[in-house]
Amino acid sequence: MKDLQRTLDQEIASTLEHIQQCDWNNKGFYADYMAQTFYYVRHSTRLLALAASRLNYEDEQSFHLRFIAHLREESNHEKLALNDLKYLGFKKEELPELPGTRLFYEPQYYKIEHEHPLAVMGYILFLEVLAQKVCPSLVENLARLYGNRCATFFHVHGEEDPAHVEAALSLLSNLKEEELESIRLNLIQSAFAYNSVLSALQSKWDSKLLKKAA
Ligand SMILES: [Fe+2]
Structure with missing residues (x-):
């Protein structure tokens, strides 16, 4: 459990640094980030439903119930990203799903089906935890730049109760070492993939700016 907590802290700290380096003042970058958010968030309820169905009654019922409750909370969250996108003046068709975005969520289906349904807890x-740390400061900046109705996704996710994560971590503390390790490895892989999406967006929108300036 200590290893998982340490990994979580490290991956969140380095991702936060990366997020701070991104050019949120560039409307295209932010809109594309929201489009990519839409593409992966629409899988959240599906992933939770799939994982919930694979958890047994005997010793995984608490996770089963948590996943079902979480599934309800996540319902329609992809629409927040779409609304932000609309008010920023973009259509999702103009900002197609990047290969890196698919690399972020697609492995989750494999892990749930072929590794362990609880591996998805890494993702x-x-x-x-990222939402908890990043949303409050970012939402302020984005609302100032583009208006409140363009920052609803970050606004809603910044209001997440910190007790929620604490409860998840305390549930995890009852797991076997082997299960914790697959959660930890998924956390590292998910952080890597998420950071790759940020990098892809940075280079896409930096090169657009350079072309404009030329
Ligand atoms: Fe959400």
């Missing part, structure tokens, strides 16, 4: 923990 979930990464996203939940």
Whole structure:
């Protein structure tokens, strides 16, 4: 459990640094980030439903119930990203799904089906803790730049109750070492993939700016 907590802290710290380096003042970058968010967030309820169905009654019921509750909370969250996109003046068709975005969520289906349904907690923990840390400061900046109605996704996710993550971590503390390790490895892989999406967006929008300036 200590290893998982240490990995979580490290991956979140380096991702936060990366997020701070991104050019949120560039409207195209932010809109594309929201489009990519839409593409992966629409899988959240599907992933949670799939994982919930694979958890047994005997010793995984608490996770089963948590996943079902979480599934309800996540319902329609992809629409927040779409609305932000609309008010920024973009259509999702103009900002197609990047290969890196698929690399972020697609392995989760494999892990749930072929590794362990609880492996997906690595992906979930990464996203939940990241949202908690990044949303409050970013939402202020984005609302100032583009208006409140362009920052609803970050606004809603910044209001996440910190007790939520604490409860998830305390549930995890009852797991076997082997299960914790697959969660930890997924956390590292998910952080790597998420950071690759940020890098792809940075180079895409930096090169557009350079072309404009030329
Ligand atoms: Fe959400």
